[in-house]
Every structure is written in structure tokens, then in C-alpha cells.
Amino acid sequence: xxxxxxxxxxxxxxxxxxxxxxxxxxxxxxxxxxxxxxxxxxxxxxxxxxxxxxxxxxxxxxxxxxxxxxxxxxxxxxxxxxxxxxxxxxxxxxxxxxxxxxxxxxxxxxxxxxxxxxxxxxxxxxxxxxxxxxxxxxxxxxxxxxxxxxxxxxxxxxxxxxxxxxxxxxxxxxxxxxxxxxxxxxxxxxxxxxxxxxxxxxxxxxxxxxxxxxxxxxxxxxxxxxxxxxxxxxxxxxxxxxxxxxxxxxxxxxxxxxxxxxxxxxxxxxxxxxxxxxxxxxxxxxxxxxxxxxxxxxxxxxxxxxxxxxxxxxxxxxxxxxxxxxxxxxxxxxxxxxxxxxxxxxxxxxxxxxxxxxxxxxxxx
Amino acid sequence: xxxxxxxxxxxxxxxxxxxxxxxxxxxxxxxxxxxxxxxxxxxxxxxxxxxxxxxxxxxxxxxxxxxxxxxxxxxxxxxxxxxxxxxxxxxxxxxxxxxxxxxxxxxxxxxxxxxxxxxxxx
Amino acid sequence: xxxxxxxxxxxxxxxxxxxxxxxxxxxxxxxxxxxxxxxxxxxxxxxxxxxxxxxxxxxxxxxxxxxxxxxxxxxxxxxxxxxxxxxxxxxxxxxxxxxxxxxxxxxxxxxxxxxxxxxxxxxxxxxxxxxxxxxxxxxxxxxxxxxxxxxxxxxxxxxxx
Numbered sequence: 001x002x003x004x005x006x007x008x009x010x011x012x013x014x015x016x017x018x019x020x021x022x023x024x025x026x027x028x029x030x031x032x033x034x035x036x037x038x039x040x041x042x043x044x045x046x047x048x049x050x051x052x053x054x055x056x057x058x059x060x061x062x063x064x065x066x067x068x069x070x071x072x073x074x075x076x077x078x079x080x081x082x083x084x085x086x087x088x089x090x091x092x093x094x095x096x097x098x099x100x101x102x103x104x105x106x107x108x109x110x111x112x113x114x115x116x117x118x119x120x121x122x123x124x125x126x127x128x129x130x131x132x133x134x135x136x137x138x139x140x141x142x143x144x145x146x147x148x149x150x151x152x153x154x155x156x157x158x159x160x161x162x163x164x165x166x167x168x169x170x171x172x173x174x175x176x177x178x179x180x181x182x183x184x185x186x187x188x189x190x191x192x193x194x195x196x197x198x199x200x201x202x203x204x205x206x207x208x209x210x211x212x213x214x215x216x217x218x219x220x221x222x223x224x225x226x227x228x229x230x231x232x233x234x235x236x237x238x239x240x241x242x243x244x245x246x247x248x249x250x251x252x253x254x255x256x257x258x259x260x261x262x263x264x265x266x267x268x269x270x271x272x273x274x275x276x277x278x279x280x281x282x283x284x285x286x287x288x289x290x291x292x293x294x295x296x297x298x299x300x301x302x303x304x305x306x307x308x309x310x311x312x313x314x315x316x317x318x319x320x321x322x323x324x325x326x327x328x329x330x331x332x333x334x335x336x337x338x339x340x341x342x343x344x345x346x347x348x349x350x351x352x353x354x355x356x357x358x359x360x361x362x363x364x365x
Numbered sequence: 366x367x368x369x370x371x372x373x374x375x376x377x378x379x380x381x382x383x384x385x386x387x388x389x390x391x392x393x394x395x396x397x398x399x400x401x402x403x404x405x406x407x408x409x410x411x412x413x414x415x416x417x418x419x420x421x422x423x424x425x426x427x428x429x430x431x432x433x434x435x436x437x438x439x440x441x442x443x444x445x446x447x448x449x450x451x452x453x454x455x456x457x458x459x460x461x462x463x464x465x466x467x468x469x470x471x472x473x474x475x476x477x478x479x480x481x482x483x484x485x486x487x
Numbered sequence: 488x489x490x491x492x493x494x495x496x497x498x499x500x501x502x503x504x505x506x507x508x509x510x511x512x513x514x515x516x517x518x519x520x521x522x523x524x525x526x527x528x529x530x531x532x533x534x535x536x537x538x539x540x541x542x543x544x545x546x547x548x549x550x551x552x553x554x555x556x557x558x559x560x561x562x563x564x565x566x567x568x569x570x571x572x573x574x575x576x577x578x579x580x581x582x583x584x585x586x587x588x589x590x591x592x593x594x595x596x597x598x599x600x601x602x603x604x605x606x607x608x609x610x611x612x613x614x615x616x617x618x619x620x621x622x623x624x625x626x627x628x629x630x631x632x633x634x635x636x637x638x639x640x641x642x643x644x645x646x647x648x
Contacts, residue, residue, distance in 0.1 A: 196605065
């Protein structure tokens, strides 16, 4: 069995949805594929209000932004076909991919593909880190905000980036006690307003600390923590135990990039962006001219930047097939301007460094 | 039996804590659930909601030990909850290596802990 | 220090606190946002245009205490829940503090709750004077509590029994 489309979009989270919507709006025939039973990626789990510009979505809760995107996509059925519960399992040549769903395996031929496969949670090395009850932050969000189930009654959060801070707050909204938040650096990693929110609810933030071991036999019953010095070395005789029945790891994400490697895209390791990413230009195009990228797969960032990157990719992929248009050009210039604003300021520094590395590598190509 | 002890211990702990793990009242979200169904876990009858992931139904019922690792028999539960890490694999209706964090619960399912690699039937 | 433990110090607070003269005139907003993050819903939320950001959305919001009438429309709009409205003229010994609240159970008017400082420590009792919930506020309630004046700069959260 096989299908044909102009633009294949892999992954229906904020990046993929936005890329598919823009491409379909601009007249391309689009096939959007997601391996979940529903679209929206991680965006549907975000109950907090988004930051950014009030001109676009700031102050609106993440899952409501997802609902808006889904409504937009639903209105584009003429050009946009959606396949759920379907995995893109491989690329064959430059314009063919394999699609696997519970019902069938089939091939699809396309002219361009936009890969928006997102990211996977990092784990952390400590004794007994494999005990039942040690969960990734995304897993905790999924359990709570999608399935309506508390991950435990007393949680220890590891990691003070925005994800650790936000998920701690969401845990408290779900009626779970957060016994503490552990951060290896001496300073808090995420937005300080997020940190203040949980501090005034009584959650201690242990900066300059790490988790030494998880305690428990068949599941987590506690954790052993200790202090770290500025060189991240454990300070002797500073160990202490906390009681908890769940340890949540919010220690970063890594881009999911297997499909790019199958497509022979040149990859580059950029620590600030989460690891290996496909080299790509300002049009979100990789070194394989058929392959575009957007969202966390292009570098770990946020849902708003994923949406904007997806819009650029959808517009440019369309133009590369149907020719340049003023309409597509405006989508891109608007998105690029917004991205620049979001990445400005001191909190955007790391991302800017990471992006500069990509630009240098592309220029050298 | 270890499975029963785990479930009973959890149920006792739940009663002690006075709080079920299911969220009935949330300040921002409301949860649509399918119909309540029965399934068996390690021979014990359990209840969950049709369509929710098997691992979620088990978790809500106090079970988070889903399998034992092949070499050192270490207890394992889920980790990523989106079908990427393979930590949650169990035996479901006789089939092994089922990723229970993304497999929807159906009435009458027979769910067992997977010990080690599991045997794939030809 | 805020960056080490998420708790604003007196010195840090002083950079955003309205003047004593302004507090004597009636309710006024306090925007405890001290980082240049890309975010600006507070600016568009103010009907009196009392909140500005000079050079773009990563600027720290600046409150014009003269233009601010303490209406509290900014309180539920801030994604960081960083804005409160403080009325030091509420009564002789007590002040009225309006803060954003997104937990259940939502307290009722007349109920007595605990006033928490920025570390979550209960420092006083607080009577609930008003509970504002509106579809426009999208599930962020604005709770006004009565607290002792000498706790007015400390209390930033409540605990409902």
C-alpha cells in the first residue's frame, strides 16, 4: 500500500501542527503523522499560562493554545490529512518514508518532509535510579494532566529549570506535596517568578545539592541528598534523607534525531540546544534539501519557539515546491521577528549561543 | 505472594494517607473518563477506566512495580510514560513486551509482571 | 538572594515597591518581577496604561504609581503570578492584600486562612474579604485578604485549611 503527498510532517506537537497548518493554508497538500492517539504533543499537558508576547498567546494556558491549533487544523481538511497512531519508521531514499500503524504498514512518497519529533527526557545517575517511583517530569505531567492520576503523595523534584519549577507547581495544584526541589548549580535555573511561586507555598529549593541515592526496596520510599561545592563535588558529611514516595527527574531533554541520521543530514553537537541536532539554516532546512526541522528536534527550547519554527518550516517548504510568494514571505518574517524577541534578554543567552554555533557551522558548509 | 503484598501495602498506605491517587477535583482541568472496567493483575481482580493506559490504571490502584529486569531482577516501573524508554513492559493477554504506558486498558485484560525478557511465542 | 533560593530580599523588593506616600493614597499594585524574561501581558492588562516596558518584552515592567489605581486587573493576567495589590488604607491596623490563587479548595468570603510569607511560613491569620472569579480570569481567582499592617510586605500566599 502507498500514499502520495507534497509535504510530510512527522509529529503533531506544537511544531508539527504549526508547520502543517501553515503549509496547508499556503496551498500545499500535507500529510501530518503522529504516533499518539491524539495531536498536541506535550502542549496539551501544560496547564500554566505562557510567557512571551501578548500579541501571540502570552497569558494563555498551554493546553488552550493546543486547542486553538487543533481547531485551525480541523478547518483545513481540503489540504491537510492527519494520521494518528502512526509512526514514521524510516526514510527510504530522499522522498519515501515507511508508515506503521496498528492496522497496516505503508509507504508514502513526498516532495518535502518536516521532521518535528520533539525530544526525550534525560535520566540522571544515582544509586537505585531505576526503582519504581523514579519518573521523568514529562511522565509526571502525563500522569497528572492527561490521565488525572497523582504520581504519589510526597514528591522530590530534581532540577530547577523551568520544567522542574513548573511541574512542582502543577503537582501542588493536583494535591501532591512537594517535599523539596534539588538543583546541582548554586543558582536557580528557570524563571525566578516560577521559583518564588513554589517557595511561598513552602517548597524548599536546595541549590548546590544533588541526589545521592533513592531509598526503598520495591519502590521509592525516600531519597538521600547531599551538598555540592561549586565544582560539583560532593561535600563530605553533608548527607541527609528526605521521605518521599516519588522522585521526579527534570534534568533536561535531548532531541529525537534518528530520522535525520537516516536521511544523511549533517548533525552537530550543541550542548546549549540539548545535544545532537541536525544542522539547519534560518529557513529550518537541513543539509538534505528535502528535509526540514522544527521544534525541540531542532534544539531544546519552548512551545512558543516550536510553533514559530514550525511556521517558518511550513512556509519555506511550501515555497521550495510552489515558488516564492509574498504571503509565505510574511509568515516567515513575522515568525523570525517574534523568535528574535523571545530569545533576547539575559534569559535567552544560552539559546542564542547555541543558535550562533549552528549559524557558524552552516556558514562553513 | 509479592504482588498481593504490594497491592495490600499500597491500599493500607492509601487509607492511612486518606487520599486516593485519582484526582477528582482539579483547579484547572477536568478529566473525561471512559467506563469503569475490571481486569486482572497477577490473578487479582482490579478496576480501571476503559481506554486509559494499563500502567496508569495500575498506578492508580497502587501498583507501580511492573516487571523485574533480566539479569539482576531489579524491580522496575515506568519512567517516560510516553512509550519511549521501554521501562514499563509487561505481559498482557499472553503477549510479552507490551508497553503498558501507552496501551489502552480493555475490559477483561489479563496483566502480569514480566520477569526478564519474556518469551515471544512463534 | 532571589537567584539562590527564589525568595526576594528586602533590598530587591525595594526596587519595585511603591513609595510610602503612594501607599497612603489607596490600593496600588506591586509587581515582583525582577528578571528580564520575555513576557508582557501585564502591560496590555492595565486599563490606565500604568505598566510599561521601554524597550520590548524582555524589559522589566515598570509601574507608574501615580497612574495605578489599584484595580487589580493585572493580578490574574501575570503568567508568573508575580503581582499583588496592597491597600494600606483599608483600616487603622490592617491592610487588604489581593493576590492570585489557582488551587482548590477556593476559600469563601469570611473564611479565615493562614497568611504565608515568601518562604511559605504562616505568619498571621487572614480573613477573606473578597473572592473574584471571572471567565476572563480563566481559573485564576483573585483573593483579597485582611492582614495586619506590619505583615503587609511579607504575606504573599495563603493556606486554606
